[in-house]
Amino acid sequence: MQAMDFRSDFKRNTGRSLLEKSAAAGGITLALSPAGAWAQDITARWQQGPIGFLLALALGWIALVMLVYGIRQTLFSIQRMWGAQRYPYAGIEQAAWPEVTVFIAAHNEEKVIADSMRALLQTNYPADRLKVVVVNDRSTDQTADIVDACVKAHPGRLFAFHRQGGKPGKAAALQDAMRHAVGDIALIFDADYTPGPGLVRQLVMPFLDPEVGAVMGRVVPRNVPANLLTRLLDMERAAGYQVDQQARMNLRAVPQYGGTVGGVRISAVQAVGGWRDDVLAEDTDITIRLLIGGWKTVYNNDAACYEEVPEEWSVRLRQVHRWAKGHNQVLLGQAWRLASSRSVSLRERLDGLLLLNIFLMQPLLLLGWVIAVALYYMNAAEALTLFIPAALLVVYGALGGFSAFLQMVYALLIDGQRQRIRLLPLQLLSFVVCMPVVSAALWASVIERFTKKELVWHKTSRYAKQVNA
Amino acid sequence: MNESVNLWSVAFFAITAVLLALPFYPTWQEWRHPADARALALTNSLPPQAPPASPQVRLVQGVATPPEVRASVRILACPGSTFQKLSAPTVWLGQADTERAHPPGHALPRSTWRPLPHAQPWGDHGWRIQGDCHIAPAQQVQGPLVVMGSLSLGADCVVNGDIKAHGAVQVGPRSRIGGALFSEQAIALQEDVQVSGPVVCEDHLALARGVVIGQPEQPSTVRAPHLVASPGAVVHGTVWALQSGRVA
Numbered sequence: 001m002q003a004m005d006f007r008s009d010f011k012r013n014t015g016r017s018l019l020e021k022s023a024a025a026g027g028i029t030l031a032l033s034p035a036g037a038w039a040q041d042i043t044a045r046w047q048q049g050p051i052g053f054l055l056a057l058a059l060g061w062i063a064l065v066m067l068v069y070g071i072r073q074t075l076f077s078i079q080r081m082w083g084a085q086r087y088p089y090a091g092i093e094q095a096a097w098p099e100v101t102v103f104i105a106a107h108n109e110e111k112v113i114a115d116s117m118r119a120l121l122q123t124n125y126p127a128d129r130l131k132v133v134v135v136n137d138r139s140t141d142q143t144a145d146i147v148d149a150c151v152k153a154h155p156g157r158l159f160a161f162h163r164q165g166g167k168p169g170k171a172a173a174l175q176d177a178m179r180h181a182v183g184d185i186a187l188i189f190d191a192d193y194t195p196g197p198g199l200v201r202q203l204v205m206p207f208l209d210p211e212v213g214a215v216m217g218r219v220v221p222r223n224v225p226a227n228l229l230t231r232l233l234d235m236e237r238a239a240g241y242q243v244d245q246q247a248r249m250n251l252r253a254v255p256q257y258g259g260t261v262g263g264v265r266i267s268a269v270q271a272v273g274g275w276r277d278d279v280l281a282e283d284t285d286i287t288i289r290l291l292i293g294g295w296k297t298v299y300n301n302d303a304a305c306y307e308e309v310p311e312e313w314s315v316r317l318r319q320v321h322r323w324a325k326g327h328n329q330v331l332l333g334q335a336w337r338l339a340s341s342r343s344v345s346l347r348e349r350l351d352g353l354l355l356l357n358i359f360l361m362q363p364l365l366l367l368g369w370v371i372a373v374a375l376y377y378m379n380a381a382e383a384l385t386l387f388i389p390a391a392l393l394v395v396y397g398a399l400g401g402f403s404a405f406l407q408m409v410y411a412l413l414i415d416g417q418r419q420r421i422r423l424l425p426l427q428l429l430s431f432v433v434c435m436p437v438v439s440a441a442l443w444a445s446v447i448e449r450f451t452k453k454e455l456v457w458h459k460t461s462r463y464a465k466q467v468n469a
Numbered sequence: 470m471n472e473s474v475n476l477w478s479v480a481f482f483a484i485t486a487v488l489l490a491l492p493f494y495p496t497w498q499e500w501r502h503p504a505d506a507r508a509l510a511l512t513n514s515l516p517p518q519a520p521p522a523s524p525q526v527r528l529v530q531g532v533a534t535p536p537e538v539r540a541s542v543r544i545l546a547c548p549g550s551t552f553q554k555l556s557a558p559t560v561w562l563g564q565a566d567t568e569r570a571h572p573p574g575h576a577l578p579r580s581t582w583r584p585l586p587h588a589q590p591w592g593d594h595g596w597r598i599q600g601d602c603h604i605a606p607a608q609q610v611q612g613p614l615v616v617m618g619s620l621s622l623g624a625d626c627v628v629n630g631d632i633k634a635h636g637a638v639q640v641g642p643r644s645r646i647g648g649a650l651f652s653e654q655a656i657a658l659q660e661d662v663q664v665s666g667p668v669v670c671e672d673h674l675a676l677a678r679g680v681v682i683g684q685p686e687q688p689s690t691v692r693a694p695h696l697v698a699s700p701g702a703v704v705h706g707t708v709w710a711l712q713s714g715r716v717a
Binding site for chain 2: 086088089090091092093094095096184196208209210211220221222223224225228231234238265267268271294302304305306415417418419420422423424425426
């Protein structure tokens with residue numbers, strides 16, 4: 001009966017508050033301010049159905065958060081497309097180049113490790129200031145033999161660090177390998193990356209600035225033609241680097257160190273507590289800790305390097321799950337420290353927090369859909385209008401829903417690959433497929449936060465044909 | 470009546486379905502018959518540049534300068550000349566003042582700089598300073614130095630290490646910086662300042678007479694959107710004025 005009244009009341013609603021209407025019915029004259037009337041409306045709605053009220057409130061909040069992210073993504077896209085581009089370190093051709101150690105992280109990488117080592121030996125960085133260390137982390141395939149053969153063929157230029165035990169994971173392996181570093185700068189590559197001759201120099205340039213703690217280059221998929229998934233991932237990577245990272249660099253926000261095709265200042269990492277081997281996303285973790293410590297991360301869009309992207313959906317989903325879980329782990333551990341840090345500007349703090357929360361968006365969106373359906377069946381549409389004004393919905397519809405895809409379009413236009421924009425509608429498929437995986441990762445990271453469960457590492461499959469040293 | 474309503478419903482759903490499906494036609498085409506599926510070509514694997522053709526180059530006022538000028542021995546940019554990118558072991562801006570290219574040693578007695586109370590230790594024995602920073606003349610400063618505001622360095626100072634300032638930087642006469650100098654705004658180097666590392670700013674760069682950047686045995690880089698050099702400044706390495714470079 002109450003629901004029937006609610007529906008008929010909804011039909012009659014002409015924008016006036018319930019209280020105004022009841023007052024008018026009783027012949028009473030009330031002079032309420034708009035805020036006062038709204039407060040009265042809220043009280044009335046709460047009394048009519050607290051569950052619907054709370055759900056409507058939650059959905060309004062979700063819409064607002066989504067809108068913030070939509071505006072952020074759109075601003076980044078517009079800035080990248082039409083704004084001033086900033087990379088002050090370009091063109092530092094001559095300098096006293098510092099000593100650098102390049103680490104190649106390898107765990108069962110027999111298919112790709114030889115290519116990676118060969119590429120690094122062809123770099124144009126001064127040979128007397130460069131040390132290349134292959135970190136063979138507990139490999140059980142032919143990686144160790146291939147590495148040893150290559151080290152023997154290039155004495156004094158390549159060094160092998162065979163790690164037989166210890167904690168699993170790249171962060172733990174790097175932590176152990178750091179004692180073999182020379183100089184204060186460590187560049188890190190995964191074994192499936194093949195850097196060009198100028199890449200080391202490009203990545204080192206920003207470290208001449210004493211405020212820079214980490215540098216990140218661009219990652220470009222090499223196996224794009226393999227199948228539909230690799231083509232969709234190529235679009236996603238383009239948006240992430242060409243637009244998102246570069247826009248953050250332009251806006252003096254927080255470019256992210258990605259753990260490979262990049263480097264860190266060792267003294268800066270030590271100053272903020274060193275590598276942590278108990279995190280899944282050591283790259284996000286070190287980006288945020290450096291930021292809190294006052295160090296800058298720099299993104300160099302020209303320092304690009306090929307990588308392999310997953311060719312199977314199962315591998316891709318496992319990768320997304322790991323990223324999301326690792327990211328959320330850093331969120332739970334560092335968000336408050338970042339929010340309260342005094343060394344960080346307001347702009348960096350805001351962008352850093354939005355960056356940390358990025359993997360919460362898909363679970364939130366999913367939750368929003370569930371709540372919307374629930375509210376529909378509860379006939380609580382009018383309660384919803386209390387918290388979601390039409391203007392917010394219109395702006396969200398215009399920006400929020402499409403901002404991620406807008407980034408892809410702009411990235412492909414900048415890269416001169418406009419034909420592949422035609423695949424854009426299929427990104428919806430990828431988005432929907434990843435949604436439950438990211439949501440499951442959120443659940444897992446919350447559970448593991450409380451149960452202190454040991455982290456489990458999954459290695460991403462390689463698809464390249466094996467190359468011998 | 471019912472049949473008419475049903476027809477309209479069918480028509481409505483058909484039109485909606487077509488409108489939704491239309492964007493998927495080019496998608497389907499691109500998926501099944503890829504026209505654009507190559508990996509992005511990378512540019513950082515370009516071969517190194519060929520050695521410069523001439524040992525010496527002279528730039529004069531009123532003559533258009535190519536975007537990039539290189540020489541194997543030296544470049545002399547005469548007063549009034551404009552340029553973008555110059556690269557040579559020695560780049561004279563204004564005049565070849567060989568006497569002043571190697572200014573006299575700094576024999577002044579210096580006191581060790583005591584950082585401000587709110588400075589925090591930074592990097593290898595350096596300091597990070599919130600806000601502006603003024604360093605009095607004849608101070609010896611152990612870098613690196615990171616200043617969140619503007620930096621003004623007095624005359625005859627020596628900084629051992631790199632400097633970064635978010636604001637403008639002014640370096641007093643005869644001061645010496647044993648590292649790189651970065652600013653997110655403008656930099657002004659006064660007479661006879663020496664900087665051994667790169668000098669990079671994101672606004673205007675002014676080089677006074679007698680400024681020396683880099684060393685013959687260790688060339689360096691100067692980079693700024695706008696650069697104005699007084700006659701008598703010298704750079705060992707590369708000078709890159711992204712938008713405008715001029716010798717006064």
